[in-house]
Amino acid sequence: MTDTASTTAPARALIAEDEPILAAALAHALRRLWPALEIVATCANGVEALQQGLALRPDILFLDIKMPGKTGLEAAEELAEQWQDGQDGPDGTPFPQIVFVTAYDDYALAAFEQAAADYVLKPVNDARLGKTVERLQQRLQAAKPAATTKTATTPAPADDNLARLLTQLQAMTPPAPRLQMIRAAVGNSVRMIPMADVVYFEALDKYINVVCRDGEALIRTSLKELLPQLDPQQFWQIHRGTIVNAGAIASAVRDEAGKLSLTLRQHPAHLRVSPLYAHLFRQM
Known part of the structure; x- marks a missing residue:
């Protein structure tokens, strides 16, 4: 196999896989198929993958979907948010290519195909991995001219493939009954909040802060559990920790650094938009 990246x-x-035997097998296969590739770290969980990804800034991440601490999808999402808000790093390092390592069935794999995301199946197969290696080499080679001509004032786009994949996988989650009312604790009482009154939801550790025009209240759940119960036409996820009522959005504003934030109707908050969700606010 021709190594198109070997001229420079x-x-x-970086490999993130919680099963040591599978991690070793993947590393061995990569060394055989791509001898010039340098494997800079092998991580046993999603938290370590996120930390090492930010510290080492590799060109490629191989992320197991199901890992302790954080899943591969969660690690990729947080990495995209923390990688200078999706822009090139301070040293000019572009956002890495991501390959998901998965044991998903054919139905779930359709999401990866539709998002044009790279994936390899467990156990690792040389033929399938070889195709991924060829695509990675081509993408890294194609990205070089863009990386050398990019200016500091031009933000790099978020990883659209990753954004589409997350959206597609969320759509495959079995729909839960739509919430009509939020029951939230306020002191010793329970407040009944109509969904139309919610401006946005904000993740706070083990709780969610329900922000309304006339106050706030806490509910004990996670955004991951809440999201399938919300009408996706009304409530948009704009950040790993934020879901906003689309009807409450007044405008989306990009600052000089390329960071996107929302101003709201009848509420003073400004909400930051992760680069993964910036596509929601592209001009029609």
């Missing part, structure tokens, strides 16, 4: 510095990869 070798590509660098």
Whole structure:
């Protein structure tokens, strides 16, 4: 196999896999199929993958979907948010190529295909991994001219493939009954909040802060559990920790650094938009 990246510095990869035997098998296969590839770290969980990804800034991440601490999807999402808000790093390092390692069935794999995201199946197969290696080499080679001509004032786009994948996988989650009312604790009482009164939801550790025009209240759940119960036409996820009522959005504003934030109707808050969800606010 031709290594198109071998004419310059070798590509660098990080592997995140909680099963040591599978991690070793993937590393061995990569060394055989792509001898010039440098494997800079092997991580046993999603938290370590996020930390090492930010510290080492590799060109490629191989992320197991199901890992302790954080899943591969969660690690990728948080990495995109923290990688200088989706822009190139301070040293000019572009956002890495991501390959998901998965044991999902054919139905779930359709999401990866539709999002044009790279994936390899467990156990690792040389033929399938070889195709992924070829695509990675081509993408890294194609990205070089863009990386050298990009200016500091031009933000790099978020990883649209990752954004589409997250949206597609969320759509595959079995729909839960739509919430008509939020029951939230306020002191010693329970407040009944109509969904139309909610401006946005904000994750706070083990709680969610329900922000309304006339006050706030806490509910004990996670955004991951809440999201399937919300009408996706009315409530948009704009950040790993924020869901906003679309009807409450007044405008989306991009600052000089390229960061996107929302101003709201009848509420003073300004909400930051993760680069993964910036596509929601592109001009029609």
